[in-house]
Amino acid sequence: DVKVTQSSRYLVKRTGEKVFLECVQDMDHENMFWYRQDPGLGLRLIYFSYDVKMKEKGDIPEGYSVSREKKERFSLILESASTNQTSMYLCASTGAGTYEQYFGPGTRLTVT
Amino acid sequence: AQSVTQLGSHVSVSEGALVLLRCNYSSSVPPYLFWYVQYPNQGLQLLLKYTSAATLVKGINGFEAEFKKSETSFHLTKPSAHMSDAAEYFCAVTRPSGSARQLTFGSGTQLTVLP
Numbered sequence: 001d002v003k004v005t006q007s008s009r010y011l012v013k014r015t016g017e018k019v020f021l022e023c024v025q026d027m028d029h030e031n032m033f034w035y036r037q038d039p040g041l042g043l044r045l046i047y048f049s050y051d052v053k054m055k056e057k058g059d060i061p062e063g064y065s066v067s068r069e070k071k072e073r074f075s076l077i078l079e080s081a082s083t084n085q086t087s088m089y090l091c092a093s094t095g096a097g098t099y100e101q102y103f104g105p106g107t108r109l110t111v112t
Numbered sequence: 113a114q115s116v117t118q119l120g121s122h123v124s125v126s127e128g129a130l131v132l133l134r135c136n137y138s139s140s141v142p143p144y145l146f147w148y149v150q151y152p153n154q155g156l157q158l159l160l161k162y163t164s165a166a167t168l169v170k171g172i173n174g175f176e177a178e179f180k181k182s183e184t185s186f187h188l189t190k191p192s193a194h195m196s197d198a199a200e201y202f203c204a205v206t207r208p209s210g211s212a213r214q215l216t217f218g219s220g221t222q223l224t225v226l227p
Contacts, residue, residue: 004155009153031213033214035217040121040219040220041219042202042217042218042219042220043156043202043217045214048214058214090155090156092155092156094213097213098213099144099146099161099163099206099213099215100146100158100161101156101158101215102158103148103155103156103157104155105153105154105155106153106154106155108153
């Protein structure tokens with residue numbers, strides 16, 4: 001079974017802090033994604049990566065950056081956290097040539 | 113651009129009743145379509161997918177969906193609801209190919225099953 005893990009299930013940070021969310025997948029997938037999930041808005045794509053050190057902006061990249069130094073790991077960075085970044089963050093991965101995405105359990109981030 | 117509309121942000125059914133969750137899509141190319149389920153405090157899990165083979169697709173936990181091109185729909189059904197089906201359900205459509213194979217998700221439908 002594909003396993004996607006996220007470093008924290010719950011996280012509380014203060015406004016202005018730098019926040020790192022980590023995601024690891026164990027299936028040698030090429031593509032990895034970061035979404036945020038908010039009530040009534042579904043999942044919105046923040047960034048994705050299609051190879052090591054390769055990344056592209058999704059639909060809502062403002063206020064976020066990402067890093068992919070190793071194939072199995074994809075990090076989401078909030079350079080200076082703000083209260084409007086309070087949300088559920090979901091990581092997903094998929095292999096080359098496929099659309100089926102495998103999701104991690106999510107990190108519920110609260111910025112106070 | 114690809115988009116997905118899920119009609120009804122909340123649906124309630126009685127245990128044993130038919131479950132019908134609606135999904136309509138728009139796509140400039142032949143789409144692949146997916147239904148995912150999210151249980152409380154968990155990530156999304158694939159229920160079923162349509163990838164241009166049979167138009168009636170069967171998934172896990174007794175769910176199925178029918179791709180209807182003429183109606184641009186991919187509604188999710190289950191003949192008899194169980195309490196364990198209470199969850200949020202998301203429909204997703206493929207985007208045109210780019211540097212990675214992306215999905216566009218609907219806004220979700222929260223299913224409540226009443227005893």
